[in-house]
Amino acid sequence: MANVICDETMESVAILAKLALSEEEKEQARKDMERMLDYIDKLNELDTTDVEPMSHVFPVSNCFREDIVSNGDGSASLMANAPEKRENQLVVPKTI
Amino acid sequence: MDIWKLSAVELGKKIKEKEVTVSEALEAALLQIEEKEADYNCYITVDRAAARERAQKVQKRIDSGELTSALAGVPVAVKDNMCTQGLLTTCGSKMLENFVPTYSAEAVNRLEAAGAVIIGKTNMDEFAMGSTTETSAYGATKNPWKKEHVPGGSSGGSAAAVAAGECFFALGSDTGGSIRQPASFCGIVGMKPTYGTVSRYGLIAYGSSLDQIGPMSRDVTDCAVILETIAGCDKKDSTSIDRKALSMNDSGWTGMDFSAALREDVRGMRIGIPRDYFTDGLDDEVKASVLGAAKTFEECGARVEEFDLSFVDYAVPAYYTIAAAEASSNLERFDGVKYGYRTAGYEDLHSMYRKTRSEGFGTEVKRRIMLGSFVLSSGYYDAYYLKALRVKALIKKAFDRAFETYDLILAPTAPTAAPRLGSSLSDPIQMYLSDVYTISVNLAGLPGITVPCGMTQAGLPVGVQLIGNCFMEKKLIQAAYTYERAAGKFPVPSERRGAK
Numbered sequence: 065m066a067n068v069i070c071d072e073t074m075e076s077v078a079i080l081a082k083l084a085l086s087e088e089e090k091e092q093a094r095k096d097m098e099r100m101l102d103y104i105d106k107l108n109e110l111d112t113t114d115v116e117p118m119s120h121v122f123p124v125s126n127c128f129r130e131d132i133v134s135n136g137d138g139s140a141s142l143m144a145n146a147p148e149k150r151e152n153q154l155v156v157p158k159t160i
Numbered sequence: 161m162d163i164w165k166l167s168a169v170e171l172g173k174k175i176k177e178k179e180v181t182v183s184e185a186l187e188a189a190l191l192q193i194e195e196k197e198a199d200y201n202c203y204i205t206v207d208r209a210a211a212r213e214r215a216q217k218v219q220k221r222i223d224s225g226e227l228t229s230a231l232a233g234v235p236v237a238v239k240d241n242m243c244t245q246g247l248l249t250t251c252g253s254k255m256l257e258n259f260v261p262t263y264s265a266e267a268v269n270r271l272e273a274a275g276a277v278i279i280g281k282t283n284m285d286e287f288a289m290g291s292t293t294e295t296s297a298y299g300a301t302k303n304p305w306k307k308e309h310v311p312g313g314s315s316g317g318s319a320a321a322v323a324a325g326e327c328f329f330a331l332g333s334d335t336g337g338s339i340r341q342p343a344s345f346c347g348i349v350g351m352k353p354t355y356g357t358v359s360r361y362g363l364i365a366y367g368s369s370l371d372q373i374g375p376m377s378r379d380v381t382d383c384a385v386i387l388e389t390i391a392g393c394d395k396k397d398s399t400s401i402d403r404k405a406l407s408m409n410d411s412g413w414t415g416m417d418f419s420a421a422l423r424e425d426v427r428g429m430r431i432g433i434p435r436d437y438f439t440d441g442l443d444d445e446v447k448a449s450v451l452g453a454a455k456t457f458e459e460c461g462a463r464v465e466e467f468d469l470s471f472v473d474y475a476v477p478a479y480y481t482i483a484a485a486e487a488s489s490n491l492e493r494f495d496g497v498k499y500g501y502r503t504a505g506y507e508d509l510h511s512m513y514r515k516t517r518s519e520g521f522g523t524e525v526k527r528r529i530m531l532g533s534f535v536l537s538s539g540y541y542d543a544y545y546l547k548a549l550r551v552k553a554l555i556k557k558a559f560d561r562a563f564e565t566y567d568l569i570l571a572p573t574a575p576t577a578a579p580r581l582g583s584s585l586s587d588p589i590q591m592y593l594s595d596v597y598t599i600s601v602n603l604a605g606l607p608g609i610t611v612p613c614g615m616t617q618a619g620l621p622v623g624v625q626l627i628g629n630c631f632m633e634k635k636l637i638q639a640a641y642t643y644e645r646a647a648g649k650f651p652v653p654s655e656r657r658g659a660k
Contacts, residue, residue, distance in 0.1 A: 073534075078530070082495070083526060096531075100589070103480075107551050110551060112553075115554060117546045120369055121630070124399055138263075142262055147496055158509070
């Protein structure tokens with residue numbers, strides 16, 4: 065069965081993905097995704113009714129540690145990577 | 161003596177015995193870079209000054225007896241998705257074109273603690289998404305055996321640098337075959353360890369439940385020694401496994417003294433060949449080489465037989481669902497706020513996010529982020545993402561069954577030798593299928609190694625892959641070492657061509 069993705073779904077996926085695609089890119093992305101989903105649909109050939117989803121191969125658990133600072137002050141080198149800064153603070157567009 | 165042709169361990173020994181200085185070793189690699197880099201483009205960044213300074217320091221510490229490791233003074237290349245303090249780390253993306261990490265990955269720290277000298281950062285598919293190193297924002301890497309062909313990917317820069325002698329060994333990362341497939345295409349040894357064996361701290365995440373760092377080297381001995389250096393439990397990676405604490409009744413096989421497994425002995429070892437790996441998509445020449453390797457194992461005393469692994473055709477679609485889902489989540493952090501690329505023009509916060517990401521990411525990365533966002537979105541999560549996780553459980557079970565009977569599984573590493581540049585990107589699904597034999601190993605968290613086993617008529621290397629049960633790296637190393645000794649060491653490209 066061929067997957068068809070409607071405009072609305074494409075728009076909501078682009079919002080989730082935080083991408084602004086041009087019309088051309090959007091069409092290409094739609095085609096790519098439809099094709100991938102057709103391919104992924106192959107998984108439906110398998111009956112997995114009684115199979116538990118396996119996220120990790122080994123059991124994972126939270127690793128807790130005491131909240132003690134072990135590294136030094138790296139603010140200068142961290143700020144050196146900032147795309148825009150002022151008075152040792154990151155500059156971002158107005159958020160509220 | 162051609163220093164650049166030495167293996168890492170051979171070089172380390174000569175440095176220890178004062179036959180070669182660390183600076184001489186470094187200059188030998190830098191000379192290869194000088195001569196070949198314009199052709200191959202293995203590196204995104206080469207830091208000559210820092211490497212030269214470090215070589216001097218390491219030499220002093222070797223002379224004083226402080227550094228005694230087998231890799232002390234040996235120049236290494238690191239894939240550009242591992243953070244290196246103070247050294248540009250781009251992940252092959254425009255998104256991180258100016259990112260200078262404030263800390264180093266744990267694997268890098270361990271190499272440096274052993275006295276290895278980092279030459280630079282190798283080219284890769286953008287964010288490790290690709291199988292040819294052509295999706296890099298910094299140009300494609302060429303295969304040192306044949307310049308018109310890809311080196312494989314995503315660790316293509318590391319594989320090509322090792323093959324070309326532009327370093328003595330390299331680190332790669334493997335999410336679906338990204339160490340083993342390029343190693344196979346470039347005629348070198350590459351290993352993906354059991355998930356959790358090498359810390360992922362400082363590795364820029366792609367598919368976190370699948371990513372593993374591993375060695376890329378000239379031979380199996382190097383591979384074992386490198387792994388011994390970088391493996392180990394790390395509290396900074398919550399999925400890191402304390403293998404010392406594993407109490408398994410395995411007569412020492414699960415230990416991390418990997419170099420102790422460098423022994424020529426496969427007598428009585430049971431090796432299974434999955435019949436369902438040797439089907440339509442497999443190139444005839446590759447098939448013949450891999451079966452030739454199987455015969456060598458038999459001659460060395462292993463018991464080799466065919467079996468049905470099952471679920472082989474489902475590994476690639478399950479993998480791309482899971483990897484895309486994890487990627488879409490992991491790559492959310494690239495927003496242009498604290499580091500990396502930020503778009504020049506925007507109206508508000510959200511337009512900054514969206515424009516930054518649309519301009520900073522390349523086509524393949526955007527394709528996977530879109531797919532991942534889709535399969536995780538409400539209404540599709542169960543049908544796609546959870547379904548893939550259920551299939552992953554079935555694939556793991558199939559391997560568990562196989563390892564009840566076999567010590568190792570022998571398979572091709574890739575269905576073909578290295579394809580021509582530009583022939584893969586037009587059809588993503590076709591490119592994804594080139595990872596069919598490696599991907600299930602990541603899904604099941606298993607260790608896998610590739611060793612060169614032949615050449616095609618066209619003059620491109622072919623690799624044979626050995627897959628072990630979890631924590632059975634030593635079995636892989638012992639078998640691979642035995643095979644390497646029986647088959648003879650694989651040449652470097654220029655020896656085969658008879659060039660300089």
